[in-house]
Amino acid sequence: MFEALEIGPFILWTHAVFLLIGSWLAIEFFLRLAERANLPLYHFQEHAWLYFVAFLGGGRLAAILAEYHVYIQDFLRVFVIWDGGFSFLGGIVGIGVILSIVTRQSRATFLQWLDSISPAAMFGWGFDWLGRFASGQSYGRPTDLFWGVTYDAMSVRYTVPVHPVQLYYAASFFSLTFLLLIVRKISRRAGAETLVGITFAAVITMLFETFRGDFGIPVFATKFDFLVLVLLFFSLSLVAVFQQWMSHRALLCYVGALILCSLGYALVRPWFQFATMELRFSQFLAVLVLLASIVYVVVHRRRYPYL
Numbered sequence: 001m002f003e004a005l006e007i008g009p010f011i012l013w014t015h016a017v018f019l020l021i022g023s024w025l026a027i028e029f030f031l032r033l034a035e036r037a038n039l040p041l042y043h044f045q046e047h048a049w050l051y052f053v054a055f056l057g058g059g060r061l062a063a064i065l066a067e068y069h070v071y072i073q074d075f076l077r078v079f080v081i082w083d084g085g086f087s088f089l090g091g092i093v094g095i096g097v098i099l100s101i102v103t104r105q106s107r108a109t110f111l112q113w114l115d116s117i118s119p120a121a122m123f124g125w126g127f128d129w130l131g132r133f134a135s136g137q138s139y140g141r142p143t144d145l146f147w148g149v150t151y152d153a154m155s156v157r158y159t160v161p162v163h164p165v166q167l168y169y170a171a172s173f174f175s176l177t178f179l180l181l182i183v184r185k186i187s188r189r190a191g192a193e194t195l196v197g198i199t200f201a202a203v204i205t206m207l208f209e210t211f212r213g214d215f216g217i218p219v220f221a222t223k224f225d226f227l228v229l230v231l232l233f234f235s236l237s238l239v240a241v242f243q244q245w246m247s248h249r250a251l252l253c254y255v256g257a258l259i260l261c262s263l264g265y266a267l268v269r270p271w272f273q274f275a276t277m278e279l280r281f282s283q284f285l286a287v288l289v290l291l292a293s294i295v296y297v298v299v300h301r302r303r304y305p306y307l
Contacts, residue, residue: 014131015131015132015134015135017131018128018134019127022125022126022127022131023055023091023124025124025127026120026124027120029124030116030120034113034116037115037116039113040108047098050098051095055091055092055095056091056094057094058087058090058092058095059086059088059089059094060085060086060090062087062089062090062091062093063086063087066217067215088125088127089125092125096117099113109190111190111300111307112190114191115184115190115193115194116193118180119181122174122197122201123173123177126169126171126173126174127170129166129167130166130167133164133167136151136153138212138214139151139156139165139166139214140162140165140211140213141163141211141213142160142162142163142213143163145161148161148163148164149164156214158213165208165212165213173204176200176201176204179196183196190300190301191296191297191300194293195293195294198289198293199293202286202287205282205286206283206287209279209283216281217281218278218280218281219279219281219283221279221284222276222277223275224274225269229287230291232258233294234295236258236295237295237298237299
């Protein structure tokens with residue numbers, strides 16, 4: 001375990017080093033992909049500071065939420081930004097939010113930008129997991145397999161070999177990067193890279209999170225909950241597709257009915273005696289992101305059939 005490196009009076013967090021390398025390579029990768037797709041890049045120079053703040057803020061906020069039990073016990077640690085607590089995925093989400101706002105009047109749609117972000121994000125995310133492996137973060141549960149690794153650190157609660165789940169993630173995301181480049185070459189419609197990338201990332205998350213042995217935010221859900229989520233996102237996609245043929249009053253009534261049904265289900269859900277499964281919050285979030293992405297790509301293709 002190499003959580004930090006001491007160089008004279010300075011301490012370099014290993015995870016932070018990998019994050020810097022991954023972020024730099026991912027940015028270079030993204031700019032090249034965007035340039036080849038003929039996407040306008042001038043706003044990155046005009047709003048460089050805004051993207052930088054969004055990346056740092058999003059990454060820090062996501063890391064705090066993921067390890068909230070640590071920051072609740074020591075709230076002042078929130079302001080200790082050099083403690084190595086940072087989420088690369090949270091930083092990408094922060095950039096995506098700003099990008100969706102800044103490019104709203106651009107000739108390119110947000111989905112076209114996502115197609116260029118997806119391969120670069122997966123590539124940088126792989127370096128993030130390599131950093132977690134070196135620093136002993138996001139470790140796995142005990143295993144008898146010969147490739148299990150043993151950490152000698154107070155932050156790891158197991159003294160026996162554990163799954164190197166970080167390497168599982170890193171290898172998967174590096175492989176997914178190359179897959180997305182192939183999809184990018186053969187696809188003819190916008191959204192192919194985004195949909196394939198998010199689908200595989202969601203499957204990877206659902207699978208490998210079962211090997212995690214560190215603290216995680218638990219989510220208790222039933223199979224019926226997922227059915228309700230699918231129906232909800234399907235209903236929202238119908239609204240987006242047919243809103244141009246619906247009157248404003250009919251649209252409000254439809255959305256209002258969806259909200260009332262969702263609230264009603266939330267109220268009566270405790271009365272249902274369905275078998276409950278425990279998921280990590282990242283797994284539940286992966287399902288939500290996948291459903292939202294499918295709806296967004298379908299609606300985008302209906303709205304822009306020439307892209």
